[in-house]
Amino acid sequence: MNIMSAVLAESDTLPPVTGFYQYVVAANGLFIRAADSRIEACASVAGAGGLPGLVEVEPFAQLKVPRLSDRFLIAVLDSARRHLPNEAMYQFEYLGGHWSCSMPHGKASPTALTFADNPQAVVDLHSHGSLGAFFSSVDDGDEQGLRFYVVIGKVDTAEPEILCRAGVYGWHVEVPVTTVFDGLGPFTDVFGRADEAEPVEEDGDDVDNSAAAVEEGVDYTESGLAVVKWGLDHG
Numbered sequence: 001m002n003i004m005s006a007v008l009a010e011s012d013t014l015p016p017v018t019g020f021y022q023y024v025v026a027a028n029g030l031f032i033r034a035a036d037s038r039i040e041a042c043a044s045v046a047g048a049g050g051l052p053g054l055v056e057v058e059p060f061a062q063l064k065v066p067r068l069s070d071r072f073l074i075a076v077l078d079s080a081r082r083h084l085p086n087e088a089m090y091q092f093e094y095l096g097g098h099w100s101c102s103m104p105h106g107k108a109s110p111t112a113l114t115f116a117d118n119p120q121a122v123v124d125l126h127s128h129g130s131l132g133a134f135f136s137s138v139d140d141g142d143e144q145g146l147r148f149y150v151v152i153g154k155v156d157t158a159e160p161e162i163l164c165r166a167g168v169y170g171w172h173v174e175v176p177v178t179t180v181f182d183g184l185g186p187f188t189d190v191f192g193r194a195d196e197a198e199p200v201e202e203d204g205d206d207v208d209n210s211a212a213a214v215e216e217g218v219d220y221t222e223s224g225l226a227v228v229k230w231g232l233d234h235g
């Protein structure tokens, strides 16, 4: 199988993705799409103004397996609050018909995370602690897989925020959180929020790792998430 392929969007129904990922040339620009057994997504790479002979393509992303229960979000918020002022990382895996959540082994500070990636993860979720939910330039650099990426913020307040996007090997498409979870739990989805003031950027390079807040050795047994092993109850 070739790593990549390309197709012209000549009708509204595109053929199945071949290769690891596929470029789609559409009337409205260039897209990249990919799929595995759990996720399917198509993200815009570059816009164009009406290429003749082709149809338009809309970016999209969806799970090919049942969505996650929003009870996970309650547990994640609870855990993220325990890790304040630090950020925190959670990964969701779909195995044997069930979702499970774990915190990867790693290191966290108030502005940065390093962790041992679970390559089977379908959804990555990280906490920005007391900052808002947005995708920083650091997140853009980190989030390079075919996966859903979720960020939560303002977790120290009564109105925590959440934002979700799908990644297609470095290209991203923001989607409502309910694309991935069956509810918002305690969060407000900031999908589509107008670009107000530029959010404060995370900057991993400036992290003061001598700060007392740096945590090491968070692992799969992190208290609280051990109970996050619910099966799906979609009837």
Ligand SMILES: [Zn+2]
Pocket: 126, 128, 134, 135, 136, 139, 151, 202
């Ligand atoms: Zn981030």
